[in-house]
Amino acid sequence: MAPSALQTEASKDAEVGFATESAPWQRAAFEGDGSLRRKVLAAAAATFGILLLVLLCSSILVVIVKTQEGAKADAAASCLLPLGGGSTPSGNFPQPPNFLSSCRKALKHYMAHQYVYDVETAVSAAAAWFSSNYPDGARTKDLCVFDIDETVLSNFADFIRQLDSGKPNQEDQDAGLDPAIPAMLKLYSELFNAGFSVTFLTGRREAGRNATVRNLYEAGFGEQCPDAAPDATRSEDLEPCYVKLDMREVNDTRIASIYKPDRRKQLQDQGFDIVGCFGDQWSDLAGTSPGQASFKLPNPMYYIL
Numbered sequence: 031m032a033p034s035a036l037q038t039e040a041s042k043d044a045e046v047g048f049a050t051e052s053a054p055w056q057r058a059a060f061e062g063d064g065s066l067r068r069k070v071l072a073a074a075a076a077t078f079g080i081l082l083l084v085l086l087c088s089s090i091l092v093v094i095v096k097t098q099e100g101a102k103a104d105a106a107a108s109c110l111l112p113l114g115g116g117s118t119p120s121g122n123f124p125q126p127p128n129f130l131s132s133c134r135k136a137l138k139h140y141m142a143h144q145y146v147y148d149v150e151t152a153v154s155a156a157a158a159w160f161s162s163n164y165p166d167g168a169r170t171k172d173l174c175v176f177d178i179d180e181t182v183l184s185n186f187a188d189f190i191r192q193l194d195s196g197k198p199n200q201e202d203q204d205a206g207l208d209p210a211i212p213a214m215l216k217l218y219s220e221l222f223n224a225g226f227s228v229t230f231l232t233g234r235r236e237a238g239r240n241a242t243v244r245n246l247y248e249a250g251f252g253e254q255c256p257d258a259a260p261d262a263t264r265s266e267d268l269e270p271c272y273v274k275l276d277m278r279e280v281n282d283t284r285i286a287s288i289y290k291p292d293r294r295k296q297l298q299d300q301g302f303d304i305v306g307c308f309g310d311q312w313s314d315l316a317g318t319s320p321g322q323a324s325f326k327l328p329n330p331m332y333y334i335l
């Protein structure tokens with residue numbers, strides 16, 4: 031006898047493993063799964079939404095910070111004075127600082143952020159130049175000339191006090207407490223260890239010699255070498271020493287761009303070959319008896335003719 035339609039459906043259920051008696055709880059379970067799936071989907075959508083919101087807020091925050099930094103950098107640039115100045119044997123005529131006194135915040139921001147990068151950029155360029163031009167190190171008479179203020183030591187604290195008080199201030203300098211400029215200390219030590227002779231040529235006056243000698247030593251630049259031309263064979267752990275600390279005599283009223291080339295000429299006359307010059311002012315580098323290469327460091331605070 032042929033099976034009825036009901037029997038046929040029951041047989042099909044049995045073949046696929048479903049019994050007609052179990053259909054109610056299976057439906058409930060199926061309905062339960064659907065509810066759970068909806069909840070999972072809802073939770074995933076909520077999580078995704080939150081992540082999207084966080085990402086959006088972070089992006090907005092980054093844009094705001096960058097904009098503020100850009101605005102501060104612009105503020106720093108607008109604080110620079112484009113005024114001229116001069117210096118004569120009878121005194122200076124309007125020779126203002128580079129920076130308006132009302133721009134302390136912009137100056138501090140620059141010094142705390144971009145300044146370090148600008149110094150390191152100059153130092154990297156110098157290191158690359160020396161390693162490509164002197165791959166085997168130096169001879170004893172190969173000399174690097176370093177200015178001091180804003181080149182190897184920083185007067186930033188004195189300068190801020192000067193802006194705050196409106197009066198000249200060099201109390202850290204007088205006390206021998208100026209901190210080293212880290213990237214320059216590293217470069218100075220590396221050049222010394224590569225065999226170069228190093229020397230200081232500063233516009234500081236002889237009256238400040240003791241404080242300067244102490245400051246250079248305590249900041250890590252060593253002492254004056256016992257020999258006029260130290261042996262270029264160095265070991266890595268040798269403490270650096272400098273050939274000379276050239277300072278300005280009390281009655282020397284020449285502008286830096288005359289005084290410094292004159293002292294460089296004296297170093298050449300002693301038999302040194304000036305290889306590199308480092309300074310924060312163009313007057314540290316320009317003029318006669320220049321180095322083969324000159325490296326200018328940033329100084330947003332003042333200029334010297």
Ligand SMILES: [Mg+2]
Pocket residue numbers: 177178179180181309310311
């Ligand atoms: Mg200087």
